[in-house]
Amino acid sequence: MAMTATAQPQPNAVLDTILRAVGWIGLASIAVAVSLSDFLASVPADTANAGPLLAPPSEMFRLGTDILGRDMLSETLHGLSATVRAALPAMLVALIAGALFGFVAARLPRVLAFSLRGVIGILSAVPSLLLAILMIGLTSRGWSGLAAGLAAAPLAFVRAFERAEAQERTSHSEYARAAGISAMTLLRRDLVYEFTQTILSGAARSLAAVTIILSTVSFLGFAAEPPHRDLGLMIAAAKGYFLDAWWTAAFPALALTLLILFARLAAGLGEGERA
Amino acid sequence: MLHFALREAARLALGLLGALLLAAALAALGAPHAGRGFMPFMIGWGSVLGSLAQADLGRSAMSGGSVWHELGAHLPLTLGLVGEGFLIALIVGIPIGFLFGAGPARRAASPLVQVISAAPIFVAALALAYLAFHLLHWPVPVGAGEKSGLQLVPHTMAELQAALLPVLAIGLAGAAAAQLALRRGAADTLRQPWRVQLRRMGLTSWDVERAYVVPAVLAALLASLGEVVLALLSAAAVTEWVFRYAGAADLFVKSVALRDWSIAAAILFVFASLTMTAHFVGVCLARLLADPGAPASWR
Numbered sequence: 317m318a319m320t321a322t323a324q325p326q327p328n329a330v331l332d333t334i335l336r337a338v339g340w341i342g343l344a345s346i347a348v349a350v351s352l353s354d355f356l357a358s359v360p361a362d363t364a365n366a367g368p369l370l371a372p373p374s375e376m377f378r379l380g381t382d383i384l385g386r387d388m389l390s391e392t393l394h395g396l397s398a399t400v401r402a403a404l405p406a407m408l409v410a411l412i413a414g415a416l417f418g419f420v421a422a423r424l425p426r427v428l429a430f431s432l433r434g435v436i437g438i439l440s441a442v443p444s445l446l447l448a449i450l451m452i453g454l455t456s457r458g459w460s461g462l463a464a465g466l467a468a469a470p471l472a473f474v475r476a477f478e479r480a481e482a483q484e485r486t487s488h489s490e491y492a493r494a495a496g497i498s499a500m501t502l503l504r505r506d507l508v509y510e511f512t513q514t515i516l517s518g519a520a521r522s523l524a525a526v527t528i529i530l531s532t533v534s535f536l537g538f539a540a541e542p543p544h545r546d547l548g549l550m551i552a553a554a555k556g557y558f559l560d561a562w563w564t565a566a567f568p569a570l571a572l573t574l575l576i577l578f579a580r581l582a583a584g585l586g587e588g589e590r591a
Numbered sequence: 592m593l594h595f596a597l598r599e600a601a602r603l604a605l606g607l608l609g610a611l612l613l614a615a616a617l618a619a620l621g622a623p624h625a626g627r628g629f630m631p632f633m634i635g636w637g638s639v640l641g642s643l644a645q646a647d648l649g650r651s652a653m654s655g656g657s658v659w660h661e662l663g664a665h666l667p668l669t670l671g672l673v674g675e676g677f678l679i680a681l682i683v684g685i686p687i688g689f690l691f692g693a694g695p696a697r698r699a700a701s702p703l704v705q706v707i708s709a710a711p712i713f714v715a716a717l718a719l720a721y722l723a724f725h726l727l728h729w730p731v732p733v734g735a736g737e738k739s740g741l742q743l744v745p746h747t748m749a750e751l752q753a754a755l756l757p758v759l760a761i762g763l764a765g766a767a768a769a770q771l772a773l774r775r776g777a778a779d780t781l782r783q784p785w786r787v788q789l790r791r792m793g794l795t796s797w798d799v800e801r802a803y804v805v806p807a808v809l810a811a812l813l814a815s816l817g818e819v820v821l822a823l824l825s826a827a828a829v830t831e832w833v834f835r836y837a838g839a840a841d842l843f844v845k846s847v848a849l850r851d852w853s854i855a856a857a858i859l860f861v862f863a864s865l866t867m868t869a870h871f872v873g874v875c876l877a878r879l880l881a882d883p884g885a886p887a888s889w890r
Binding site: 434435437438439441442443444445446449450452453454524528531532535536537538548551555558559562565569572573574576577580581585586589590 | 605606609610613617620705706708709710711712713714717718720721724725731768771774817818821822824825828829832833840843844847848850855858859862863866867870
């Protein structure tokens, strides 16, 4: 009886699996929408006077038009595409500079490892948004993807560092060291396990983190520039008149929230857990 | 406990020193000829460190005034917003963390909390502004226009309306971090063997919850104080921009845009110090709360 009970998956585990599946299906749908955005959108990006100014959603303009008469459906698709295209390289940067570097850093000689951990700890005490803004200010808007990835990296570094430290204390590591297996071989082995087990959830988590940073720096005017508007910049542009024309901000905001929500679900993040 | 507090204090001191060195390196970018190579930059860095030793933070390239003056003009607003947001975070986050910590309530609230967690702060702030404007008919200062100060202790209805939206937006961001810490703490206590052992010793379920579980869960919240403050500061940066308040976070954004590195460095240092100090205070209080063996003199 007890065997049967332990063999059955727990309700929470089933729910988690379903939520992760929903997240990945959602991300796949967004990937399809992004790759077909030029085909799905009725007009090219930033086409003014496609319809009347500030027209509410209707049969002709399903998501309405903005203050320059741009079709909101087309603009939201283009904006989503711009956001995802900027977030993907940033996600890679966060994965490499955060998760990979953090894991490797934990296995460096102790003084070096803890010095690095200390420096990154200082960076992780600064809001990642401000770090991203600072890095864009030190370089240029063209580097916003790199800046967002590097700004998201400290937290990923700290998490990976702590995981690597915990793995180093496990019995298999102690046996391996006692058996004369070199630290480099052990690191290679742990890295393979770490990345096969966490690469997908780590990538989804980084995607959520960098999307929040990138869209926020765009909203503040530090990243995307017209005509290549991303969702953050679209919402910033709607700030002056969204109280009277809700659709100008609501649909880009919905698209952005869905993208982050799907990435969070795919990463298996808990409610309220930081990406 | 004393050993723990001393170790944490040493870590805090090292962290603050590191933050100071990094901030000085950033401020050195504003020194003459700093961009002309490694040596001029190092000379600039040394010069900034020398000035810092005399409590001179330099001058703002934007206003020409001293950095101290700029911080004095903008920081109180941000600290006030963060402080009031912290109260909202506790008022909202603690009940949510306890109510939805586990069981069917958590599963029921899960989808809503997930959606709210996915909305970036600026989206949440604009949504709050929209609701306040249309449902409560409040004047909402999100359009274009001059930035203003904020009455953190409102005396009139108009001042209360102006203060409430940014404080709510910041507080909700902090509440998310607070409830997460509480739920983590609650989940940890569920796994502890002492729950069953205490019941076997004859304690009622209520006694176990009141005397052991609640302190352990609150200790988890205190241990995450640094994370909560970090969430509040991040939210303040966006909220000041959305609601057009001239706080320190807004000044940071402006200073980076205009390459005023002295101001940017000072604000970064203040924010990092606040987070690190909150973490230090939080972990020490958590240790006191959760460690019944701590000497009475420390309580």
